[in-house]
Amino acid sequence: MPSSAIDQDWGKVLRWGLICGGALIAICLVGMPVELDRREIIERYLSLGYVSVLLIPILIGRIAATQVVLEGFESRKQGLYDLVTGLMVGLLGGGCLSLLMLALDSWNLRDPLVNWSPKLFRFLTYENGMGFGAGAWIVTCGALSLAGASLHVVPAIVRRSTGTVVLSLLALSILEGAVDDLSEGFGLDWLTDLMYAKKGGLTLTSTIVVGAVIAVVSVLTSGRVKAVTNRYRDMQGAERQKASMILFAVVAVLCIVLPMFLGKIMNELLANVGLFLLLxxxxxxxxxLAGLLDLGYVAFFAVGGYTTAVLTSPNSPFFAPELHFGFALIFVVIFATIVGLLIGAPVIRMRGDYLAIVTLGFGEIIRLLFMSDWLGPYFGGAQGITNVPGVDLGFATVKGTDPRSVFYLVLFFCVIAIYISWRLQASRLGRAWMAIREDEQVAEAMGINTVSCKLMAFVVG
Structure with a gap:
């Protein structure tokens, strides 16, 4: 155990310092900072490119100062020793970055390293010369790594609030388009005009104000969310059922009402989320449930999508019956079931990695077939099938150009899928799937037909 801050494990410091420096050099040479430098986080003061670099010493400093306590040993109180560790690690990392700047200024290695460029040199030196850039990065990396190490020392509420503020400000800046779209739906355009600069990014004033508000809210709500969660977990019987029903009702109302106030971007995002939820x-x-590692599952999405397009679109290259969506849906389900049988039958006796590799191959085969010129006359090749009509519901038509109506249609199918999945889990077949997942040999010994059950998983899924 160290007796003072000077009594460091210098081997550990050197190791983590070189890791920090290597990470900084690697991220610079892949070109990420220069490309992300176009996106402003705080107008004129901070870009996403600099954030991608500045986060590294913070993370490495925190990891380097993490105390590893072996079983049977007592942990020491973290303090100045850990802060010195973080500081030294950051200084070493900044020194490595300074060496990169020196190399950029001295040699031209553009042939093997495509991102070895004057633009990267200007980025690292802040366009103020080699000396200023080297000194600035050494000091900055040292300070940030020290800040990362200090997260072990400061109170938990400070650590939590700081993380919340930083992540929230980053999210608000990166998701500027979504925030604009959201505020427009609620008539809060004036608020985003105050928050964001004309060229993008948060203004310095809004960063300070919003950060302060988030910090206050984080402190005031500290521990309350966890307390509510623990209280819900402790509920039993009718009380828990009542709370679940209230929570479900709130979520349902939000899913129905909120899209009415959202713009096109957010509704399109929600529709995509719903599609992936179905997947x-x-x-x-x-x-x-069944424990079958199927890495080619997305192929069924492709089968369903192309089958729907073929049956409903007038532009289907080979066969265009132009069926109503409701009738087409019946054929889609039947055809997807047949495909599930065809894919599941040959691999049904495989397990683990073998099953994963084979199903991944099936998924890739289906993708290549749909995209190939060989089946181009049937499925349109890389262009796909165009002019797929909207879904006529009688009282309304869901068009692909209207993200809000698409979201409601996807939400409807999500509700059905959630209900079916919930009922299947509690059914005899669902219990058989879970038994196979836990131990297939024991399940078979108990009389479960594992082959048919696994095949049903492919078909139903």
Missing amino acids: ALGLNIVVG
Whole structure:
């Protein structure tokens, strides 16, 4: 155990310092900072490119100062020793970055390293020369690594609030388009005009004000969310059921009402989230319940999408019956079931990695077939099938150009899929799937037909 801040494990400091420096050099040479430098986080003061570099010493400093306590040993109180560790690690990392600047200024290695460029040199030196850039990065990396190490020393509420403020400000800046779209739906355009600069990024004033507000809210709500969560977990019987129903009702109302106030970007985002939720629900049956590692599951999405387009679009290259969406849906389900049988039958006796590799191959085969020129006359090749009509519901038509109506349609299918998945989990078949997932041999010994059950997982999923 160290007796003072000077009594350091210098081998550890050197190791983490070189790791920090290597990470800084690597991220610079892949070109990320220069490319991300176009995106402002705080107008005129901080870009996303600099954030991508500045986060590294913070993370490395925190990791380097993490105390490893072996079983049977007592942990020491963290303090000045850890701060010195973080500081030295950051200084070494900044020194490595300074060496990169010196190399950029001295040699031309553009042939093997495409991002070895004057633009990177100007980025690292802040366009103020080699000496200023080297000194600035050494000091900055040391300070940031010290800040990362100090996260072990400061109170938990300070650590939590600081992290919340930083992440929230980054999210507000990066998701500027989504925030604009959201505020427009609620008639709060004036607020975003105050927050964001005309060329993008938060203004310095709004950064300070919003950061202060987030910090206050974080402090005031500290521990309350966890307390509510723990209280919900401790509920039993009718009380828990009542709380679940209230929570479900709130979520349902939000899903129905909120899109009415959202703009096109947010509704399109929600629709995409719903589509991936449908994908996850089906995958949960195959992987989550039955324990079959199917890496080609997305192929069923392709089968369903192309089948729907072929049956409904007048521009289908080979076969265009132009069926109503409701009738087409029946054929899509039947055809997807057949494809599930065809894919599941050959691999049904495989397990683990072998099953994963084979299903991944099937998924890639289906993708290549749909995109190939060989089946181009049937599925349109890389262009796909165009002019897929909207879904006529009688009282309304869901068009692909209207993200809000698409979201509501996707939400409807998500509700159905969630209900079916919930009922299947509690059914005899669901319990058989879970038994196979836990131990297939024991499940078979208990009389479960593992082959048919696994095949049903492919079909239902």
